[in-house]
Amino acid sequence: MRKPRSKSKLKSKSRLVRRQFRVSEEKEIELLNSWIDDQKPESGSNPLSLPSLPSSSTPPLANTTAFPRYSGVTKFSQLPLSRKTKDGLLQSGYVEMTEIQRASLPHALAGRDILGAAKTGSGKTLAFVIPVLEKLFRERYSAEWGVGAIILCPIRELAEQIFEEIKSVGRHHSISAALIIGGKxxxxxxxxxxxxxxxxxxxxxxxxxxxxxxxxxxxxxQVLVLDEADRMLDMDFKKTLNDIVSQLPKKRQTLLFSATQTKSIQDLARLSLKDPEYISVHEESVTATPTGLRQTALTVPLEQKLDMLWSFIKSHLNSRTLVFLSTRKQTVFVFEAFKKLRPGIPLRCLHGKMKLIKRLGVYKQFCAEQRSVLFCTDVGSRGLDFNKAVQWVVQVDCPDDIKTYIHRVGRTARYNSRGESLLFLLPSEEKMLGKLQSQKIPLREKKISQVNKLRLQPVSGLLAALLVKYPDLQYKAQRALLTYLRSIHKNKDKEIFDVTKLSIGDFSASLGLAITPKIRFLNQKVKANEMSGKSSALEPESSSEDDELEIPEEDHDIGNFKVEEGHNIGNFKGEEMEKSSLLGHDTTDGKEGLADIVMRTRVLKKKKLKINVHQPTGTRVVFDDEGINPLPPLARLADTKNGSDNFLLDKGRKKDYYRKVMEEMKHVDKEDKLIYRERRREKRTKEKMKRKKGKMEEDYGDQDDLAEEEEYWNKKAKIYFGSDSDEEKEENKGKEVKAASMSLAEQEALALKLLGSMQQKN
Known part of the structure; x- marks a missing residue:
């Protein structure tokens, strides 16, 4: 029978194992440092230009001084990496390196600053995760050392994605890592x-x-990493990033990676980069986007965008589609509306105002589903990897710039896979197509006339019915319209984004809105144009009677009437002719004087209405019950069934009318009397209850008052009178009376007598 080992022997053996492990780790670190220093690439060189080593080449042994070249290799096993990192890479399924990894890792392992630019989905995350792990491993970092590397990301989902990559590749390391993002x-x-x-x-x-x-x-x-560096260096993060960098040591390694990299000297100086290696592996490429991506640009009128989007979703029910819109309000409205219409495919929504847990839940659900549609803002355009299986990227709104377009379409065709993208362009935005093509982006142009109209399914009517059924959705539609117009209005590239060229009324109707909401910032812009002589936005192009003048940016008050978007102001016919005649305006030249009328009578919401001085005096305008159509002053009293008879002049009808009214009043009086009696009865009952309750409280109150009064006088007797009795009071009173009746001589004699008696006693 084998004897159990003692605890002391087990402890000594575990200490021996740990010592041997530390020694082997130190030898490995020493070997890696020697290998990196001996074979590090020259500064400014491109490792991709070197021939790759054969796959059979092996890492150097511990006792050798001849190290193989690691610049230009194609496999992770040929790099000077620790055994823990290589095992993690192998278990995660990483064997061959991508171009950005081959070009950047040799310089990054040598401790140099990197500016890496590569196409979306090319493996940039691993290009900075490996140098971070290796740097801290070679410096023998542990929890006692504190923070050794910081990786900054613009959005939370990207930060979690990087954190998961670190956990996967660095699973065998003893280095600790934490995810520090908002929402926790x-x-x-x-x-x-x-x-x-x-x-x-x-x-x-x-x-x-x-x-x-x-x-x-x-x-x-030791290491600072900025993922999506061009976004991090934008104005949105400028102050925050400056405050962070000011608290970091200057002696560190800095790695910057993005699909569109900056070369600004000012930005690089802010980050204290020292002789950075600029690596752009696809700079000489034929296309700036992934080669497996097929891209199409479709010219669509503004009012047909949602029809086209709905038709696209209905015809791609078995695909995983990513839909980008300009603003959060648009994203929420389209998602809510399409969800109620039930297209037959799961719908998701992702935007920056969602709470962290919900955002991560939506992201993971979309990654797990085989077919789904995700509506999102540009928060989903940076760095996110949706399990490499997004088949379609649809951009409903034109991107602000070329960088935004590249990052959006980069969510598909990742890691040499295939994908497709579709861009909706307005007729006024067609110049963006030329700009994209000039930046080596192969876009096929397609007109809406080339689309199969049999598969086009209009959705505007369905949206209008939804807005009637769900009032809260109507408010979201209004906000979607306003935020979209504001995004166009604020864009600096006025050559492409011109809000005055948009058919706002038709777009509002396509969203299901019956009335176009007020748009104040557009009204201010039109007013400024009028002041500068640029009033073409308000004036019709021709003076024919069939033309309509639409002022979608704001309702206008003309006299006592409100003119809303979509009404025919130029043609004063029917009821509108009657309104104009009541106001005293000349209807023969309605279009020529219209601008003056609108400018003179435009009223802001916060401004009080003013009396129209142009209205003739003595004119009385009476509206119908709905407050819409004006009636002549006595039209209310006319018989609507027989307009030829005058009700006021027919005495028989008047008597019948008064008799009916009196009968109705008598019936109403009876009901009122019953109600009044019931109310009086209830009131009396309440008063009786109050009196009864008050009497009971009064009886109890009298007893309490007597007890309090007796206690009060007892207290006063103790305080002011001490122990004097009533008899002593009477005696003292008698003495006071007697003393008051004696003369002065008698009182002096009595005093002398008392003094003498006192002396005798002494």
């Missing part, structure tokens, strides 16, 4: 953030920890 409890993070070696975070939450967390120290930072 900051107090829990404060207790642990100082013990983490790698922080994957968004800028706002990192700056919050720098300002609030006690003893938060980044003085030992």
């Amino acid at each position: 409890e900051v107090d829990l993070e404060k207790d642990r953030v100082n013990n983490m070696n790698i922080l994957v975070c968004t800028p706002g939450r990192l700056l919050q920890h720098m300002d609030e967390t006690v003893n938060f120290d980044c003085s030992q930072l």
Whole structure:
């Protein structure tokens, strides 16, 4: 029988194993450092230009001094990486390197600053995760050392995606990592953030920890990474990023990666980059987008955008589609409306105002589904990898610039897979097509006339019915319209984005809105154009009677009447002719004087209405019950059934009418009397209850008052009278009376007598 080992022997053996492990790890680190220093590529060189080594080449042994070249290799196993990292890569399924990894990893492992630019879906995440893990491993980082690497991302979903990649590749390392993003409890993070070696975070939450967390120290930072660097260097993150960088040590390695990289000297100086290696593997490529991506641009009128989108979704029910819209309000409205219409495919929505848990849930659900549609803003255009299986990217609204377009379409055709994209362009935005093609983006142009009209399914009528059924959806439609117009209005490229060229009334109707909402910022712009002589937006192109003048930006008050968008103001016919004659306006030249009328009578919401001085005096305007059509002053009293008879002049009809009214009044009086009696009865009952209740309280109150009065006088007797009795009071009273009746001589004699008796006693 084998004897059990003692605890002391087990402890000594475990200490021996740990010592041997540390020694082997130190030897591995020493070998890696020697290999990197001996074979590091020259600064400014392109590793892709070197011939690749044969796949049979093996890493150097510990006792050798001859190291193979690692610049230009194609496999991860041929790089000077630790055994833990290689095992993690192999278990994660990474064997061959992509072009950006082949070009950047040799320089990054040598400790140089990197500016990496590559197409979307080319493996940029792994290109900076591996150098971070290797740097901290070679420096033997542990929890006691604190923060050694910071990876900054513009959005939360991208940060979580990078964090998952670190956990997968670095599963065998003892290095600690943390995900620091908004939407989580900051107090829990404060207790642990100082013990983490790698922080994957968004800028706002990192700056919050720098300002609030006690003893938060980044003085030992080794690596700073900015993913989607061009977005991080934008004006939105400028102040936050400057505050973060000012608290970091200058001696560090900085890695910047994006699909569209910056070369601005000012931006690079802000980050304190030292002789960075600029790596753009696809700069000389024929196309700026993935080669497996087929791209189409479709010219669609503004009022037919949703019809085209609905038809596209209905004809691609077995695909995973990503739909981009300009604003959050648009995204919410289209998602809510299409969801109620039930197209036959799961619909999801993703935007920046959603809470973290919900955003991550939507992201994971979309990744797990085989067929689905995700409506999103540009928050989903940066860095997100939807399990490499997005078949279609549809851009309903034109992107602001070429960078935005590249990042949007980059959600499909990732890692050498295939994908398709569709871009909707307005006729006024067709110049964007030329700009995209000039930047090596192969776009096929297609007109709406080339679309199969049999498969086109209009949705405007369905949306109008939905807005009637769901009033809250109507408000969302109004906000979607306003935010879209505002995004066009604020865009700096007025050559492409011109809000005055949009048919706003038709677009409003396509959303299901019966009346176009007021758009104040457009009204101010039109007013400014009028002041500068540029009033062409308000004036019709021709003076024919069939033309209609639409002023969609705001309702206008003309006298006592409200003119709304979509009404024919230029043609004063029928009821409108009658309104104009009541106001005293000349209808023969309605279009020529229309601009003056509108300008003179335009009224803002917060401005009080003014009396129209042009209205003739003594004119009385009476509206019908709905407040729409004006009637002559005595038209209310006319018989609507027989207009030839005058009700006021027919005495027989008047008597019948008065008799009916009197009978109705008598019947009503009876009901009123019954109601009045019932109310009086209830009132009396309540008063009786109050009196009864008050009497009971009064009886109890009298007893309490007597007890309080007796106690009061007892207290006063003790305080002011001491122990004097009534008899003593009477005696004292008698003495006072006697003393008052004695003369002065008698009183003096009595006093002398009393003094003498007192002396005798003494």
